[in-house]
Amino acid sequence: MAGGRQREFSQQKALESAMQVFWKKGFVGASLTDLTTSMGINKPSMYSAFGNKEQLFVKATQYYIDRYASPPFDLLSGDEPIKQRVARYLRSVISSQCHSDKPKGCYISLCVAESEGEQFPESAAEIVEQANHFGENALTDFFRTEQSSGNLAAGTSAEKLGRYFIAFLHGTSSLARGGRSEDELLALVNIAVEAIV
Amino acid sequence: MAGGRQREFSQQKALESAMQVFWKKGFVGASLTDLTTSMGINKPSMYSAFGNKEQLFVKATQYYIDRYASPPFDLLSGDEPIKQRVARYLRSVISSQCHSDKPKGCYISLCVAESEGEQFPESAAEIVEQANHFGENALTDFFRTEQSSGNLAAGTSAEKLGRYFIAFLHGTSSLARGGRSEDELLALVNIAVEAIV
DNA sequence: TTTTTAATGTACCGATCGGTATGATTGATG
DNA sequence: CATCAATCATACCGATCGGTACATTAAAAA
Numbered sequence: 001m002a003g004g005r006q007r008e009f010s011q012q013k014a015l016e017s018a019m020q021v022f023w024k025k026g027f028v029g030a031s032l033t034d035l036t037t038s039m040g041i042n043k044p045s046m047y048s049a050f051g052n053k054e055q056l057f058v059k060a061t062q063y064y065i066d067r068y069a070s071p072p073f074d075l076l077s078g079d080e081p082i083k084q085r086v087a088r089y090l091r092s093v094i095s096s097q098c099h100s101d102k103p104k105g106c107y108i109s110l111c112v113a114e115s116e117g118e119q120f121p122e123s124a125a126e127i128v129e130q131a132n133h134f135g136e137n138a139l140t141d142f143f144r145t146e147q148s149s150g151n152l153a154a155g156t157s158a159e160k161l162g163r164y165f166i167a168f169l170h171g172t173s174s175l176a177r178g179g180r181s182e183d184e185l186l187a188l189v190n191i192a193v194e195a196i197v
Numbered sequence: 198m199a200g201g202r203q204r205e206f207s208q209q210k211a212l213e214s215a216m217q218v219f220w221k222k223g224f225v226g227a228s229l230t231d232l233t234t235s236m237g238i239n240k241p242s243m244y245s246a247f248g249n250k251e252q253l254f255v256k257a258t259q260y261y262i263d264r265y266a267s268p269p270f271d272l273l274s275g276d277e278p279i280k281q282r283v284a285r286y287l288r289s290v291i292s293s294q295c296h297s298d299k300p301k302g303c304y305i306s307l308c309v310a311e312s313e314g315e316q317f318p319e320s321a322a323e324i325v326e327q328a329n330h331f332g333e334n335a336l337t338d339f340f341r342t343e344q345s346s347g348n349l350a351a352g353t354s355a356e357k358l359g360r361y362f363i364a365f366l367h368g369t370s371s372l373a374r375g376g377r378s379e380d381e382l383l384a385l386v387n388i389a390v391e392a393i394v
Numbered sequence: 395t396t397t398t399t400a401a402t403g404t405a406c407c408g409a410t411c412g413g414t415a416t417g418a419t420t421g422a423t424g
Numbered sequence: 425c426a427t428c429a430a431t432c433a434t435a436c437c438g439a440t441c442g443g444t445a446c447a448t449t450a451a452a453a454a
């Protein structure tokens with residue numbers, strides 16, 4: 001009961017392409033021509049597969065969260081000293097922000113910058129805010145757990161520490177976007193992790 | 198030899214209004230209708246006074262640099278201990294990023310995010326890059342001077358420290374844009390200044 | 395007062411925006 | 425093979441984009 005012509009493109013690959021266009025140009029700056037050209041499909045195909053520009057953006061953002069933003073958190077686990085694990089996590093994120101064959105900086109950080117404009121759809125702002133709080137909560141929970149394990153002094157605030165490192169990574173994202181080299185940013189990790197006491 | 202009708206609006210006030218629109222919506226997201234409505238003038242008046250959208254943006258950015266970004270650097274001077282002066286500077290910038298009757302975050306930081314898109318004019322990208330390096334150099338020079346005055350250990354790198362605090366402020370800018378409160382961000386200053394040894 | 399110069403308001407320009415109607419093409423289903 | 429549902433390519437929609445032509449208005453210069 002479900003006949004018809006088969007889709008000639010991979011939805012996942014098209015989503016990856018669209019995500020990179022949004023990553024580079026932002027939601028407003030990415031035109032449908034930019035998007036469909038990069039995706040290698042026509043406008044009707046995009047509309048039939050993803051709905052509209054807003055829904056395409058939401059799906060692309062979710063794809064980024066799953067594929068790029070979430071995996072580094074696994075690097076926080078392990079038997080090494082806490083500073084070493086945090087440094088490993090920070091370096092991984094920074095390297096991702098500086099990757100030469102991707103747009104520079106953090107996709108989510110760029111969305112935050114753009115989310116204040118009225119042209120930015122509400123559903124997009126919601127998922128961006130959700131992604132932002134997810135990252136901060138993940139770090140905060142991590143420090144809370146480490147604190148109860150005795151790896152972090154009881155006097156320090158896990159919330160503050162989580163917020164501090166999220167701020168640090170938003171900062172490196174902006175500097176990466178501005179053209180600073182990966183080495184210049186990786187060198188800051190040693191300074192940042194000294195906040196853990 | 199210079200007759201003619203007088204301009205009925207203040208160029209400075211119009212520039213301030215335009216700057217706030219760019220600050221909120223970005224270069225691409227701010228339409229001429231948005232801009233001229235906020236400036237309280239018509240399109241021909243804007244074109245005659247500022248040239249075009251690109252030149253208006255460049256002048257608005259320069260206005261932000263002179264009026265908002267530069268003054269806080271003066272807070273680095275004084276007889277107090279270096280950590281205290283740096284903390285004072287950081288708190289001033291963060292307060293500015295969280296001011297309730299202005300767009301949240303740092304105008305320059307938002308421009309950096311947008312500057313990768315092709316719709317962002319080259320002259321605008323140049324002044325943004327220039328502003329970015331100015332801030333980083335100002336901090337680096339500050340730490341170098343403090344180092345030669347003996348207020349900073351000889352082993353630490355002034356460049357790294359300058360870059361670190363610029364990253365920190367870009368980070369708080371992003372968090373402010375994302376809705377974090379001024380108090381939440383000010384609380385991070387105590388952590389950050391401990392990088393000074 | 396007359397002349398000249400510039401700013402203003404309106405109405406408009408071609409180009410591009412996000413989004414769609416339509417018909418040809420494809421291929422699984424009966 | 426014939427049917428039918430879904431995708432494809434093209435061409436187009438109204439709205440908005442940045443930018444301007446033109447006539448009017450105001451004020452300085454003569």
